[in-house]
Amino acid sequence: MTGRRAMASDELHYLDLLEVGRRIQARELSPVEVTQAQLARIEALDGALKSYATVTAELALRQARAAEDEIMRGDVRGPLHGVPIALKDLCWTQGVPTAAGMTIHRDFVPDEDATVTARLRAAGAVCLGKLQLTEGAYADHHPDITPPRNPWNADHWSGASSSGSGVATAAGLCYGSLGSDTGGSIRFPSAANGITGLKPTWGRVSRYGVFELAATLDHIGPMTRSAVDAGAMLGAIAGADPRDPTARQEPVPNYLAGIGRGLRGVRVGIDAAWNTTGTDTATIEAVEAAAAVIEGLGAELRAVTFPDVTQMIADWFPACGVETAVAHEATYPARRAEYGPALSGLIDTGRALSGLDYQKIILRRADFTGRVAALFETIDLLLIPAQAFASPTVATMATLGEDASLLAGLLRYTCPFDMSGSPTITLPGGYTRDGMPIAFQLVGRHMDEALLVRAGAAFQRETDWHLRRPMP
Structure with missing residues (x-):
């Protein structure tokens, strides 16, 4: 157990x-009492963890009372009814400050x-509150903001942009959260904090009212403590939206309907060379162990060669920079002094790019996306770190x-799938010798969340990595 204990299932948080949700909707638990317990835990622990930008206690209790009244009348809306969750602080919330990790938007x-x-x-x-993030959802937190601390060990990285979502979900300060992913920011904090993160297909979830980092790279998705919980949250937020014409029009399926079917006959691709070149031993071993479990569940493992990602990683920075420059045009460079160095550097990169060079990136990205789609004609899932x-430590x-x-190395297995818009799920798959979480990803074809x-769900029925907890 690497010094950590598996928590009993009856520990409320x-x-x-x-x-x-089941217990609330069966009237075994009161949503008001559950919300009060969550708020008390936040009060006790988040002074050290720094995961919340804003705690909306009054709003949460008002919503919990309304949920309790509805459930007592037999009016149950669905599996999330009465359940306390939290939002990354780039999702607009009526009447609640929404700063996107930026001092420029604090009011x-x-x-x-x-x-x-x-x-x-x-x-x-x-809604328990709004969760802290890096400045503008890019790489680093604004110098005036204290980054969220990894609950497993404060000396270790808590992940990039959706750091507050990862920390709060792992530490039992909410039952699920929303994150966003432009280069890896659902996946990095999910891996760092030992939780499950689901990055949907680009456009599966509306971006309306979500602070923009890079419009064609931004994905909104759930961060939870299990795959089935992620499916439940995705089912609530996915679907077409007239306020976001880029949102996909396909009907939203019941993501929980097939969770008992297992993996028999599912074709899982593995590019052994890509998975292991430049990858540390602990990660390689975790991915190989995951492959063994997946094969044992009846999946067919297939050797594949994934399209080279070198150019996509190089292209991601200027592509993201151009789109970020557009998103911040109203305040940058006019208010440059209020920006931190990482975000301002990204915007400067974008503003310096020529139209010709940007068009070349667009063409290469389209080519890469097509190659990824072609690979998924021969497999159903791809297994990668x-x-x-x-x-990594904070110092590193x-x-x-x-x-x-x-x-x-950080971006190798993440940003290519923002460039292609492919859906992925990040799952806990092991621990280092120091007791820190290790994760792997499964990548799917578009719209096959x-x-x-x-x-x-099948993997997590066979393993207990997702049941380990960082603190009481």
Whole structure:
């Protein structure tokens, strides 16, 4: 158990989202009492963890009382009804400050909800608050903001942009959260904090009312303690949205309908050379162990050669920079002095790119996306690491801008799937000798999140990595 204990299922703050929902909806638990317990835990622990940007205690209790009244009348909205969750602080929340990790927006109070916020509200979820993130959802936290601390060990990285979501979900300060992923920011904090993160297909979830980092790279998705919980949250937020014409029009399936089917006959591709070149031993062993479990569940493992990602990693920075420059045009460079160095550096990169060079990136990205789609004609899932090295320390990550190999290793298995828009699920798959989480990813074809949830659920029925907890 690497010094950590598996928590008993009846410890309230670590119940699965669906389990606490079931008990609430069966009137075994009061949503008001569950919300009060969560708020008390946040009060006790988050002074050290720093996962919340804003705690919305009054709103949460008001929503919990409304949920309790509805459930007592027999009006149950669905599996999230009465369950306390939290939102990354780039999702507009009516009447609540929404700063996107930026001091420049600290006084911004939206007069409407983002679509994802509204849909969670309609599902009856209780909003505990807004979770801290890096500046503008890019690489580093603003110098004036204290980064969230990894609950397993504060000396280790808590992940990039959705760091607050990862920390709060892992530490039992919410039952699930929303994150966003432009280069890996659902997957990095899920891996770092030992939770499950689901990055949907680009466009599967509306981006309306979500602060933009890079429009064609941004993905909104759930971060939870299990694959089935992620499926439940995705079911609440996914779908077409007239306020976001880029949102996909396909009907939203019941992501939980097939979770008992297992993996027999599912074709899982593995590029052994790509998975192991430059990857640390602990991560390689975790991925190989995951492959063995998946094969034991009846999946067919197939050797594949994944398209070379070198150019996509190189292209991601200027592509992201151009789109970020557009997103910040109203305030940058006019208010440059209020920006931190990482975000301003990214915007400067984008503003310096020529139209010709940007068009070349667009063409290469389209070519790569086509090659990825072609690969999924021969497989159903792809098994890869979450990142090339397990659980880096805060000190190591402070050298990210100076170490090209570190940066490439971090992005190797993440940003290519933002460039292609492919869905992925990040699952806990082991621990380092120091007791820190290690994760792997399953990647699917576009719009096949249901298979990712099903595969994650099958893996988690056979393993207990996702049941380990960082603190009492």
